[in-house]
Amino acid sequence: MDESDFLRNAALKLCGSLNIEEALHSALVYIRRRVPADAVFLLHLDPALDAMRTIAKADLSRGQRTDIATPLRDPRQDDRFIRSKYPAGEAIVTNAPLTNPFDVMMIQAYGYDESSTSLLGMMLFSDASFHGGVMFVTEAKEGFADDHAHLICVECGSVREIPPPDGLRTLDDLEGFEVRRTELELIGLCPACAKKRREKEAAQTGDG
Numbered sequence: 001m002d003e004s005d006f007l008r009n010a011a012l013k014l015c016g017s018l019n020i021e022e023a024l025h026s027a028l029v030y031i032r033r034r035v036p037a038d039a040v041f042l043l044h045l046d047p048a049l050d051a052m053r054t055i056a057k058a059d060l061s062r063g064q065r066t067d068i069a070t071p072l073r074d075p076r077q078d079d080r081f082i083r084s085k086y087p088a089g090e091a092i093v094t095n096a097p098l099t100n101p102f103d104v105m106m107i108q109a110y111g112y113d114e115s116s117t118s119l120l121g122m123m124l125f126s127d128a129s130f131h132g133g134v135m136f137v138t139e140a141k142e143g144f145a146d147d148h149a150h151l152i153c154v155e156c157g158s159v160r161e162i163p164p165p166d167g168l169r170t171l172d173d174l175e176g177f178e179v180r181r182t183e184l185e186l187i188g189l190c191p192a193c194a195k196k197r198r199e200k201e202a203a204q205t206g207d208g
Helices: 003-014 020-031 073-087 099-109 168-176 193-205
Strands: 041-048 051-057 062-073 092-094 120-127 128-138 147-153 159-162 182-186
Touching: 020 041, 020 062, 062 099, 062 182
Parallel strands: 147 182
Antiparallel strands: 041 051, 041 128, 051 062, 092 120, 120 128, 147 159
16 A cells, blocks of 8 residues: 555544544554554644644544643744645654744643654645644654654554664665665564463463
8 A cells, every 4th residue: 555545544534433532543543554653633723812722632542532722822923834834735744853833832732842752744724724733743753754663563553663774775776776765564462462472371271
């Protein structure tokens, strides 16, 4: 599945339920198959308050409705930044450390540290009007970098990012192939699930 199809399916997850918190959770679980996001937030611009209102959020355990109003520090400047950084319909990555006041403001409102948090954002427009957006968050400095290596647990679904092994990029020397990005997935059991599996097997052996 190519990147455009993957993002299209993620969007379908967001639109697949009238219960927005369930839809957010479903989208997060799905996108974790390719992107190591820890949480997702649904934003709505409230012009009456000059604030960005977070109306729902989800982590890997559940989704829930929220009502977090984050006042814009400089509405016109923030609006110009959003329009220039987030073209309509495009997913934009900002890896830590975050420096733009708008990104820092939103991350701090969610209780994250801007020095070690990365963002994947997509803003929503209709005609010339900006309405809000979706913001995926991961607590990793290069969380949404082009090169990825992940440890994926088949039991609990957890995804842990690790540094890509040295030498992956040298593959572009083979056959003149031009590498744009690299992804490596190691699939198995996380330490907690491996321990539970061993304890279960030991108990079954004892019963026998």
